[in-house]
Structures are given as C-alpha cells and as structure tokens.
Amino acid sequence: xxxxxxEKSFQDKIxxxxxxxxxxxxxxxxxxxxxxxxxxHAHSEIVGMLPEGNWITRAxxxxxxxxxxxxxxxxxxHGLYLYSAAETLGSxxxxxxxxxxxGKAKYSSIFNYPTLTWADMGAVGWLVDGAAILNQVMLCRTxxxxxARAMVRICKEESFHQRQGFESLMVLSKGTQAQxxxxxxxxxxxxxxxxxxxxxxxxxxxxxxxSIKWKIKRKTNDELRQQFVDMIVEQVxxxxxxxxxxxxxxxxxxxxxDFGNINWEEFWNVVKGNGPCNKQxxxxxxxxxxxxxxxxAAALAxxxxxxxxxxxxxx
Amino acid sequence: MMNENKLVSSTLxxxxxxxxxxxxxxxxxxxxxxLEQDIAIxxxxxxxxxxxxxxxxxxxxxxxxxxxKNETEDTLAYFRNERDxxxxxxCELPNGDWAQxxxxxFFLSTFQSLLFEKMMxxxxxxxxxxxxxxxxxxxxxxxxxxxxxxxxxxxTEESRNRILxxxxxxxxxxxxxxxxxxxxxxxxxxxxxxxLHHVAIVFEEATIPFPAENQFMQTxxxxxxxxxxxxxxxxxxxxxxxxxPGAEW
Numbered sequence: 222x223x224x225x226x227x228e229k230s231f232q233d234k235i236x237x238x239x240x241x242x243x244x245x246x247x248x249x250x251x252x253x254x255x256x257x258x259x260x261x262h263a264h265s266e267i268v269g270m271l272p273e274g275n276w277i278t279r280a281x282x283x284x285x286x287x288x289x290x291x292x293x294x295x296x297x298x299h300g301l302y303l304y305s306a307a308e309t310l311g312s313x314x315x316x317x318x319x320x321x322x323x324g325k326a327k328y329s330s331i332f333n334y335p336t337l338t339w340a341d342m343g344a345v346g347w348l349v350d351g352a353a354i355l356n357q358v359m360l361c362r363t364x365x366x367x368x369a370r371a372m373v374r375i376c377k378e379e380s381f382h383q384r385q386g387f388e389s390l391m392v393l394s395k396g397t398q399a400q401x402x403x404x405x406x407x408x409x410x411x412x413x414x415x416x417x418x419x420x421x422x423x424x425x426x427x428x429x430x431x432s433i434k435w436k437i438k439r440k441t442n443d444e445l446r447q448q449f450v451d452m453i454v455e456q457v458x459x460x461x462x463x464x465x466x467x468x469x470x471x472x473x474x475x476x477x478x479d480f481g482n483i484n485w486e487e488f489w490n491v492v493k494g495n496g497p498c499n500k501q502x503x504x505x506x507x508x509x510x511x512x513x514x515x516x517x518a519a520a521l522a523x524x525x526x527x528x529x530x531x532x533x534x535x536x
Numbered sequence: 537m538m539n540e541n542k543l544v545s546s547t548l549x550x551x552x553x554x555x556x557x558x559x560x561x562x563x564x565x566x567x568x569x570x571l572e573q574d575i576a577i578x579x580x581x582x583x584x585x586x587x588x589x590x591x592x593x594x595x596x597x598x599x600x601x602x603x604x605k606n607e608t609e610d611t612l613a614y615f616r617n618e619r620d621x622x623x624x625x626x627c628e629l630p631n632g633d634w635a636q637x638x639x640x641x642f643f644l645s646t647f648q649s650l651l652f653e654k655m656m657x658x659x660x661x662x663x664x665x666x667x668x669x670x671x672x673x674x675x676x677x678x679x680x681x682x683x684x685x686x687x688x689x690x691x692t693e694e695s696r697n698r699i700l701x702x703x704x705x706x707x708x709x710x711x712x713x714x715x716x717x718x719x720x721x722x723x724x725x726x727x728x729x730x731x732l733h734h735v736a737i738v739f740e741e742a743t744i745p746f747p748a749e750n751q752f753m754q755t756x757x758x759x760x761x762x763x764x765x766x767x768x769x770x771x772x773x774x775x776x777x778x779x780x781p782g783a784e785w
Contacts, residue, residue: 267571274566278559281776281785282610283589286562287582293565294578301571339776339785389785397783505567513569515698516634519691526690 235436240366243309251435255365256310257326258437260317263303264328266296267321268502272336273345281339288385289342295378302374306367322507329353330488331418333496340393340400340407346386348408348415351453354379355445356419364436387456394460401462408457409465416480417488419446450478543660544598545622545719548612549758551591552623555613556766557644558584559773560631569634576680580641583673588613590666614777618760618767622717625757626709628766635688635698639706642681646734647713648674650727658722682738689742696743703744711753720758 222230227246234241241247270293277293280286304314320326331349336342357379360372393404420442423429432438440448450469457464468481490496561581568574592609599607626644631637652674655667688699714728739746756762776785 270566277562277565278772279775281614281780281783283555283585283592283613285785287585287589290562290565290578290582290585294575294582297566297571297575297578301575304571392784395784397780399780400783509567509569513634515692515694516569516573516688519688519695522695523687523691 232434235364238436240369241364242366250431251437252310254432254435254437255368256307256312259303259307259310259365259368260312260320261327261329263300263307263317264321264326265332266300266303268328268332268506270296270300271502271505272332272334272498273342275336276339276342279339280342285342285389288389292346292382292385295382299371299375299378302371306365306371309367318510322503322510324494324503327492329418330491330496331414332502333491333499334410334414335497337410338403338407340390340403341411343386343390343393343404344407344411346382347390347456348386348411348453349418350379350382350386352415352418352449354383355449355452359439359445362436362439387460390460390462394462404460405462408460408462412464412466413483413487414491416446416449416483417491419443419449421485421488447477450480454478542719542721544595544602545717546721547591547595547598547663549622549717549720551588551595551612552621553627553644554584554591555588556621556623556769557627557640558582558588559769560627560629561637561641563631564637577637577641580677580680583670583677587666587670587673590669594662594666610777614774618762618770620760621762621766621770622758622760623766624709624712625754625763626706626712628757628763628769629706629709630765632702632705633698634684635695636702636705638681638684638688639699639702641677642685642738643706643710643735645674645678645681647710647724647727647731649678650730650734651713651722651724654722654724654727660721685738685744686742689739689744699742699744703747707747708752708754712755712757715753715755717758 228248231241231245231247231251234245241251273289273293273296277286277289280289304317307317308314317326321328331352336345354376357372357376361369361376363369363372390404390407393400420426423441423443426442429438429441433441454464454469466481468479470479472479491499494500558581561577561584564574565578565581566574568577589609592612596607596609596612599605624644626640629636629640649671652667652671656664656671658664658667685699688695690696710731713731714725716723716725736746777783
C-alpha cells in the first residue's frame, strides 16, 4: 500500500470511530502527538502528587488524612496506567521520566502553584480535578485505544476526587469565619489558574485542528473552558462563595456565562518555568528519583542473583 | 474483669503506635524510589492509620462511658501532648533512607503479627475484632517488608551497607516491644523468642549477620518518655486543630 493509501485507510477508521491500536499503522505525527500528550498527562499525575502530598502530615482530622492519602495514591496509579499506555507508542517509562526530570517534557502548569492552606486541598479537588475531568471525559472517546481505556478507569476515580474536594469545601463554608475566609481565599487563588488548564485560546492553539481531525481531541480548548465556567458558576452558589471575576455574567444570547480576560502573560510565564513552584517541583521529583537509584539497583541485582540461583538449581 | 484504665491505656498504646508510624510512612507518599513502591508503602500507611482509627474510636467509647467525656478519634489524636503518647519509640524515629524505613516496618510488622494473633483470642471482643480485621493487612506488611529486607541485604554492596547501618541504628529500639508497661493487658514478653526466630529467618536469607545477644535496649515510649523526634511529629500533625480549636473539618 502506498503512503497515501495507508493514510486514507487510517483516517477512514477514525471517521468510523474504530479505535487505533498499538500495532496498527499510524502517521508518525499521530504517534508523536499521542506520545507527547499521554506522557505529559502521566507526568502531570506524578508531579500533581506533590502539592497535595504537601498537606498529608498536617491534615486536620484522621478521616481527612486517609482521604487525602488515598487520593494522592490514586494519582500514582493513574501515572502508572498512563506510562503503560504511552509505552505502547514506542517510548520507555525510564526515557519519559528522564525527559520530565531534565525539563524537556512538560506537565500541567497548574501544579506549579503552591498549596498554601488546608482549603487548597478542597479547591484543588473541586476546581483542578474538575477542570481535568472535563478534558478526561472527552478523552474516554479519544481515537487511540490504550489511552481511551486508561481514561475510562481514571475518570471514575477523578470524579470521586472532585466530589470529595467539593465536600471538603462545603464543610469549611459552613464552619467558622476563619474557615470561610480560608475557603474563599483558596477559590480566589485557584480560579484563574484552573481556567488556564484548558490551554491557549483556540485562535492561538497550534495543535488543535489536526488533533480534532484525528479525534485525539473532540472539543476545543475554548469549548471545554466554557463548559467548565458554566458548571462551576452554579456550584459555587451552593458553597455560598464567589468567583474572583467581576465580568462573570449570564449571556442570554449565547446561553453561556461570559467571563473576564485570562492573564495569558502569567500562563506563558508559568509554562516557561517561572511559576511559583516550577523549580521546587522538578527538584522534588529529581531528588526522589536520585535517592531511589540505589534502591532500584539493589532490586535489579537481587532479581538477577535469584534468577541465576534458579538456573543453577535447574541445571 | 479487666481494669478499665488499663484497657484504655493499652488501646491508646496500640493506636498511637499505628498512627505515629503511619504519619512517618506518609512522608514517603510522592517521594518513593519508584512508583510501584510509592503505592505500596502508601497502602501500608493507609492500613496503619485505619488501625489507629479503630483503636482510638474504641478508646474514646470506653472513656466516654466511664467518665462522661466527649472524646473522639480526633480529640485523642490531635489534643494529647508529647508525654501522653504511648507509641513504641521505634515508630517515631526518622525515615532515614529506604533501608531504615523498610527495616523499621519489618521489625514492627513482625511484632504486630505476633501480638495481633494473640489479641485475636482476647476476651475483649472489640480488641479481638480489630485484631482479626488488621491481621491480614499486617501479614501483607510483613511479607512486603521481609522481601525488601532480603533484597537490600542480598542486593548490591551499597544496599547491603545501608541495611546493615539500619540494623545498627534500629536494633536497640526493638527490646521495648517485650518489656511490659504496668498498664499493658497483653503481655508481650513471651513473644520475644518467636520474634527473634522470625527475624533470624529473614536475616539469614538476607545474609545479614544477626546482632549479638544482650545488647542495651532503649525503652520509655510506652510510658510517654520519648525521643526528641516526637514533639516535631505532633506539632506538625496537630497544627490545624490547635490553631482553630473547636472547628469541624
């Protein structure tokens, strides 16, 4: 088959909603885009453990402590499935992790913001996981089979995370004045970075058109962002809190909420490494990896010895 | 019939030990040497804090019934002071490296597996029930930590040196398990031979020389005489409850 025929049959499959599987022919750009996206997603899960892990030892009740630990642990699990999905595209987990640690690979910029108070645990669950879920629900139908299947499993856990985040804020919102202030402050700090999670506006986004055609994405950044705003505006009312945007108002004609301008300068600054915690996050990942090197080496050496022992016994 | 105070103190001792080790292990979450092991030690952390909650809830119930108090699992974990905590000293020692964390877990899990077997036979049905629920978890902790002790002992030269250093550091904190405090309702003294025997089996496979007999052993944790580490653990753990007294979370 000529390259042209291969590409045509590939696109036909996608148009017919047949999943692309690891051994199927695929255009190099499709493979690369998926590999970049899935590995970035895996890295986001792993780096995302840090800002929440930050509060585990200080969680204010034993119940909150176990919920938070279980949530951070779920993220490690998500990282595992996603690295496995990405490996089907021809990279190795070691290589992907090396790219993360060298700063070559990206992860979601939201995790470069600090978690300053306990209320941030609720706000991260509600807003950050809430934003992530909209993207992930869409990705359950993405065209690459292993990614779509990993997403189905991840979405179930993520929706639990979002609910527990909201519930945790709900308790604060009904608590003392100090707790309500803490809750509002966390919402104020996480609102705009959460909107940025959907990425640049459609007019600026370089990867969007091709990704939609290949059904890697099914909605544009701006569509997802609007969906998020519409959802959160309703939920924040239940909390009795406000969103820090004076321009937020219902638009009868569009049947959506209008919202203010996102500070894209801040967005690009954080992407480029100038966020409040970019350096600390990478340093923490590198430290864990470097300090774990002897542990991984020992496990390998032991496994090797054991294999040889068994071989000698058999001989 | 058991003395209530002894029962409460013993229950708190079991709760504190599980919580403080859980709190220590929790610091590995997101910082483990490899993703799979980060998940594994975090599972153990969750089990330990789950055990602590069961014991605290039971202690609170006993205290409330006896003295018309309003204790909960959280008042017991968050509003008692350094000298009130009764955990074994070994639980509060710093994580150190992976070898130190693993060996600490292995020593405690070996002991817990024996103690909880005994507790399952207790005439106190609540403690027996908690022990029955926990024993499966503990057997997993023991299997996991034993395998790691063996891997590190018989792995590379570096891992061997590190686990030997951990043995050297932690050994003197293992005697406390077997020296009963006045309040303890489970006499663990008779578990010592079994404990030594189990440890010796794993050490042999790990090619770790067994420590010399009759070494000096540190004690005090069970009666509230702790190392300097505990104050920091508690200060960090209790900070929000102390800063906002009376708040619900």
